[in-house]
Amino acid sequence: MIALVRLAGRAASRSRVGIAAAAAPPPVGLSVQRRRAFQGVRMETGGSKGGRGALVVLEGLDRSGKTSQCARLLSFLKGKGYNAEGWRFPDRATSVGQMISSYLANDSQLDDRTIHLLFSANRWEKRALMESKLLSGTTLIVDRYSYSGVAFSAAKGLDIEWCKAPENGLIAPDLVIYLDVQPEKAAERGGYGGERYEKIEFQKKVAEHYHSLRDSTWKVTQFLQESPR
Numbered sequence: 381m382i383a384l385v386r387l388a389g390r391a392a393s394r395s396r397v398g399i400a401a402a403a404a405p406p407p408v409g410l411s412v413q414r415r416r417a418f419q420g421v422r423m424e425t426g427g428s429k430g431g432r433g434a435l436v437v438l439e440g441l442d443r444s445g446k447t448s449q450c451a452r453l454l455s456f457l458k459g460k461g462y463n464a465e466g467w468r469f470p471d472r473a474t475s476v477g478q479m480i481s482s483y484l485a486n487d488s489q490l491d492d493r494t495i496h497l498l499f500s501a502n503r504w505e506k507r508a509l510m511e512s513k514l515l516s517g518t519t520l521i522v523d524r525y526s527y528s529g530v531a532f533s534a535a536k537g538l539d540i541e542w543c544k545a546p547e548n549g550l551i552a553p554d555l556v557i558y559l560d561v562q563p564e565k566a567a568e569r570g571g572y573g574g575e576r577y578e579k580i581e582f583q584k585k586v587a588e589h590y591h592s593l594r595d596s597t598w599k600v601t602q603f604l605q606e607s608p609r
């Protein structure tokens with residue numbers, strides 16, 4: 381369990397039908413469960429009258445179709461009138477993100493713990509903006525988050541508790557959607573192998589670690605989008 385902090389206030393809801401439920405508050409059962417899971421500092425609430433936005437995270441192996449699904453979910457929610465934005469981690473636009481990007485492209489070498497902390501720092505540098513967006517009513521659809529941070533680094537053999545520690549205090553998602561795709565299937569997609577972690581044996585280990593991070597707050601889906609990234 382990662383000790384992410386639960387953002388005060390309830391996510392706004394306009395529709396509970398179909399996928400729009402992703403941006404709605406979780407059902408009571410999940411809410412109770414999550415309160416235990418993400419116990420920690422409760423944040424100050426500056427929530428708008430309409431409620432805060434929802435933090436929805438998509439997770440999965442490389443080439444599992446997250447990017448396509450994020451785009452589809454985002455356009456669906458916007459079509460329903462939600463104020464929503466698409467985010468992704470790593471955010472390669474920042475200077476930390478550029479170091480990460482160069483590492484992933486095998487253009488630079490970094491110690492395993494160092495790159496782990498850079499991935500986390502990349503989330504921390506966006507935390508304040510994330511909080512203010514959510515509190516002002518914007519729903520965020522985020523392609524990868526802390527679970528990627530832990531699953532990928534633990535797959536290298538780093539201690540999983542050590543991997544979780546720097547995530548403590550980041551904002552807890554309202555919903556995590558995990559795209560459950562076999563590593564072999566993901567590898568069949570175009571462009572596979574272009575980045576450092578895109579190797580089937582490594583991705584199998586990542587999948588095992590993702591599995592160990594799952595709890596009842598996750599929704600696991602098993603479809604693979606054929607559309608390119």
Ligand code: FDM
Pocket residue numbers: 442469470484499500523524525526528529530532533575577578
């Ligand atoms: N990745 C991503 C990590 O190892 N740790 C992290 O914290 C995050 C956010 O970076 F292989 C890995 C997962 C993936 C790579 O991600 C780049 P995208 O989604 O393929 O750009």
Ligand code: MG
Pocket residue numbers: 442443575
């Ligand atoms: Mg990738």
